[in-house]
Amino acid sequence: MKILFISDPLETFKTYKDSTYVMMREAAHRGIHLYHTLSSQLSVQYYGQVVALARPFKFIGAQHDHDHEWFRATEAVQAALTLFDAVIMRTDPPFNMQYLYTTQLLSLAQKQGAKVFNSGQAMRDFNEKLAILGFPKFTAPTIVSTHSDEIRAFLKTHQDIIVKPLDGMGGMGIFRLREHDGNTNSILEMLMQNDTRTIMAQQYLSEIVLGDKRILIINGEVLPYALARIPQDGETRGNLAAGGRGVAQELSRRDREIAETLAPILKERGILLAGLDVIGDYLTEINVTSPTGFQEIMKQKHFDVAQMFIDAVEKESQK
Numbered sequence: 001m002k003i004l005f006i007s008d009p010l011e012t013f014k015t016y017k018d019s020t021y022v023m024m025r026e027a028a029h030r031g032i033h034l035y036h037t038l039s040s041q042l043s044v045q046y047y048g049q050v051v052a053l054a055r056p057f058k059f060i061g062a063q064h065d066h067d068h069e070w071f072r073a074t075e076a077v078q079a080a081l082t083l084f085d086a087v088i089m090r091t092d093p094p095f096n097m098q099y100l101y102t103t104q105l106l107s108l109a110q111k112q113g114a115k116v117f118n119s120g121q122a123m124r125d126f127n128e129k130l131a132i133l134g135f136p137k138f139t140a141p142t143i144v145s146t147h148s149d150e151i152r153a154f155l156k157t158h159q160d161i162i163v164k165p166l167d168g169m170g171g172m173g174i175f176r177l178r179e180h181d182g183n184t185n186s187i188l189e190m191l192m193q194n195d196t197r198t199i200m201a202q203q204y205l206s207e208i209v210l211g212d213k214r215i216l217i218i219n220g221e222v223l224p225y226a227l228a229r230i231p232q233d234g235e236t237r238g239n240l241a242a243g244g245r246g247v248a249q250e251l252s253r254r255d256r257e258i259a260e261t262l263a264p265i266l267k268e269r270g271i272l273l274a275g276l277d278v279i280g281d282y283l284t285e286i287n288v289t290s291p292t293g294f295q296e297i298m299k300q301k302h303f304d305v306a307q308m309f310i311d312a313v314e315k316e317s318q319k
Contacts, residue, residue, distance in 0.1 A: 003027055003313070004035040004054055004081065006042070006102075007090040007290075010071050015062035019294035019305075020090045021070075026306040027313075028059035035084065036073070039091045039102040042081075049080045050109035081106075081114040086317040088117050090290045093128070093169040099289075100124065115317045118288050119270035126271065129166045129200050131286040138258050138283040141203040148188040151201050155179055160204040163191060169289075176204060207280030211247060214293045215259045215276040216305065219312035220267030222259040225301050226251055226278070227293040246293070248300035254281045262286070272312055 007020050015021045024034060034057055041053040057073040081087050089106060093099065106120030125131075132139050143154050144166075155161050155177055164174040175187050191199055211228025229244035251259065255278055266274045266286075275291030277284045294305040 001030075001085045001314070001317070002033045002035065002083070004037060004052060004079075004084040004087045005090055006037055006039055006052070006087065008092055009038065010036055010057065010073070011068050013068075013070070014065075015067060015070055016065040017292075017295050019292045020290070021062075022294050022298065022306040023088070023090075023309055024059055025061065026304075026310045030310065032310075034059060035079075037076075039089075039099070041076075042102060042105045044105065044108070045078075049082070049112060050105050050114070051078050051080050053077075054079045054084075080112075081109040081116070082112050084114070086115050086117060086313050088313065089120075089123070093289050094167040094172075095123075095127070095289065096167060117272040117313060117316065118274075122270040123288055125269065126286055126288045127166060128169075128285050128287050128289065129164065131288075132283050135258075135262065135283060138261070139202075140205055140279075140282040140284075142200065144198060144200050146192065146195055146198045148185075148192050148195055151188055151192075151199070152184070154201050155184065158203045161201050162204050163187070163199055163201045165191065165197070165199055202284065205279040205282060205284075210280075211249075212244070212284070213249075213255060213278045214287075214291070215251065215255055215278060216291060216293060216297075217259060217263045217266055217271075217274045217276065218305075218308050219272050219316065220263045221308075222251070222256065222263050223297070223303070223305065223308075224251060225249060225297050225303060226255055227296050246296040248297045254278075258283050272316060273309060 013021050035054040036057055037052040037054045044050055053076045055073045055076040057071045060070055060072055062070040103120035103123045106116045110116050145151055159179045161177050163177055177184050211230045213226040213228050215226045216223045225248050228247045228249050230247060232243045259276055271288050273291055275287035297303055297305050
């Protein structure tokens with residue numbers, strides 16, 4: 001079996017916490033042949049096929065947390081995506097125009113017979129912020145607007161809100177606004193670029209102090225543990241990239257209700273791997289581009305998430 005990973009450069013991986021790293025490790029343990037490419041190295045050649053400049057590599061394993069020589073790569077070759085048993089898209093957001101073009105190439109490759117996870121169509125359809133609007137019974141009060149006066153009116157109603165861009169990741173560009181905050185106008189001007197950029201505003205959920213929970217769904221199956229990302233003191237964001245502390249914990253009844261409702265829908269829409277973000281009892285995001293949290297759950301709960309994921313890849317690639 002051959003798997004092509006589309007991700008950020010291997011040399012940049014933080015092997016002690018990167019979910020893609022343990023996916024590759026599990027695949028290597030099974031004797032699967034590994035290849036890597038960048039999203040910028042996808043192209044369509046004159047004969048119409050989607051190809052990648054794919055670099056074969058051997059998984060060696062990191063010797064310490066900051067080991068960047070955990071793999072041994074050989075010379076890249078140009079290969080059609082249909083030549084791989086599975087293509088796994090793991091490039092990090094932001095979901096900009098270049099990312100959009102990549103998903104369109106992946107959709108074309110799928111029409112040609114490639115097995116792509118998650119599908120290009122699914123990644124386009126499920127904007128990680130906007131996707132929650134399809135499940136209003138699970139969401140806190142939320143609006144999406146390009147007009148700052150509407151955001152101010154929402155703030156006046158709820159008095160304490162979160163505002164965020166629609167294309168960020170890792171907590172980038174997220175602000176907490178309270179009524180009568182003297183920085184409100186400047187934050188909205190910057191974030192909305194003088195009413196030319198659409199953002200989301202949500203009622204602030206005080207349960208964030210207990211963690212922004214990441215719930216993983218693999219091939220329609222809900223993992224039994226969530227990763228609660230607990231903010232640092234004085235910080236609004238729980239994202240690990242923003243300094244949050246990850247604590248694996250069992251799902252609450254409400255967590256499971258949300259996840260089990262969404263799981264079959266996500267699977268039907270071509271999403272092999274999703275990460276739901278839940279604060280308190282409310283769904284705040286649906287992550288489908290490159291959900292993380294594998295390693296923290298694996299280390300703290302001894303639940304092999306990577307094994308479950310590669311099992312799913314093998315199963316789906318044979319259909």
